[in-house]
Amino acid sequence: MLLVDFVVLLLKQWKIMLTSVVCIILLTLAALWLKPVKYGFVTTYTIASYETLEGNRVGLEEPEEVIAKLDNTFIDKQHRRLLQDDEIADITFEVEVSNPRNTLSLLISSDADTAYQPVVEQFHEGLIASIQEDQHQLVEGVTERLNAQYEAYSQALEAARKSNSEAAGELQVSFFEDMLQLDRRIESINPGGPTQLALQSLKPNGIGKTFILAIGVIVALLVAPLVAVFSIFVKQVAIAYRRAK
Numbered sequence: 001m002l003l004v005d006f007v008v009l010l011l012k013q014w015k016i017m018l019t020s021v022v023c024i025i026l027l028t029l030a031a032l033w034l035k036p037v038k039y040g041f042v043t044t045y046t047i048a049s050y051e052t053l054e055g056n057r058v059g060l061e062e063p064e065e066v067i068a069k070l071d072n073t074f075i076d077k078q079h080r081r082l083l084q085d086d087e088i089a090d091i092t093f094e095v096e097v098s099n100p101r102n103t104l105s106l107l108i109s110s111d112a113d114t115a116y117q118p119v120v121e122q123f124h125e126g127l128i129a130s131i132q133e134d135q136h137q138l139v140e141g142v143t144e145r146l147n148a149q150y151e152a153y154s155q156a157l158e159a160a161r162k163s164n165s166e167a168a169g170e171l172q173v174s175f176f177e178d179m180l181q182l183d184r185r186i187e188s189i190n191p192g193g194p195t196q197l198a199l200q201s202l203k204p205n206g207i208g209k210t211f212i213l214a215i216g217v218i219v220a221l222l223v224a225p226l227v228a229v230f231s232i233f234v235k236q237v238a239i240a241y242r243r244a245k
Contacts, residue, residue, distance in 0.1 A: 013228035020224040028216025032209050036113050040201035043108040043124040043194060048135045050142075051188035053181060060138050060189075063099035066106060069134065070097045070127065078126040088119060095123065105195075106131075111205050121198040128194050139191050150182045 048060045075095050082088050093112035100107065108127060110120050157175040160168050 009232050010225065010228050013231055016231050017224035017228045020227045021220040024220035024223060025216055028213060028220075031216075032212055035209070035212075037204045038111045038113055039203075040205045041110045041112060041117065041120045041124070041198040042196070042201070043128065043198050044196045045106045045108065045128060045131055045194050046190075046192045047104050047106065047131075048139050048192040049104050049190050050185050053184075057104065057190075059104050060135075060142055063104060063106060066131065066135075067097050067099060070106075070108075070131070074127055074130040078123055078130065081126060082119065082122060091119065091123070092116065093120060095127070104192075110198075114200075117198070117200065124198045128197070132193065135192055139189060143186060143189060146182055146186050150179060150186070153179045153182065 047063060047066055049057050050060065052058055075097075079091060082091060093110045093116060096109050098107045098109070099105065108124055110123070112120050153175050157172060157179065160171040160175060163171075165171075
């Protein structure tokens with residue numbers, strides 16, 4: 001069979017090719033219609049911190065420690081708490097926690113359908129409450145220890161002032177500097193807190209519908225000739241079989 005003859009046979013299968021294109025595009029449209037549209041919801045939380053003598057802001061605990069508490073305790077606890085609500089049948093979204101490099105911020109993110117936005121907000125609010133309670137206890141503990149140290153240096157300074165020792169002057173300067181550093185650290189403590197709650201992304205996450213539709217059209221145009229070729233092959237085999245009889 002010459003190439004020209006083959007092309008003519010292929011063109012005669014235009015109905016099959018058109019049907020193939022339409023079927024694939026319809027399947028693509030059905031997939032797009034069934035595909036859930038998920039948006040990203042992000043909550044940002046700044047952990048408790050203080051300022052060092054060099055002026056750098058340092059967390060009262062490392063961000064990784066807070067993330068570990070979330071992953072191991074707080075997320076599971078909040079998941080169980082929400083499922084106790086009769087109005088919430090299931091939680092279909094995941095919760096991921098990350099720490100942007102060189103920051104004291106935590107990003108709590110979830111991908112979910114807009115219909116689940118109230119549930120996402122409840123979930124994130126519960127996590128924020130758990131973090132705040134834990135961080136509040138940490139801030140109180142650190143502040144109490146620093147105040148105790150401040151009081152101890154204050155008493156030592158008072159004793160040095162009453163002392164007639166030759167080193168009393170140096171001790172007074174040393175104690176006074178330590179008290180200033182402690183006072184500065186206490187004043188610089190930032191209890192932290194949320195800066196945004198379950199903020200919805202402007203665009204859906206994942207592969208866009210336009211891209212999927214374009215891929216469907218391309219696949220349809222590529223598959224249609226193959227279907228036509230297969231149809232010609234089947235017909236030629238059927239003809240050869242009948243002649244063989």
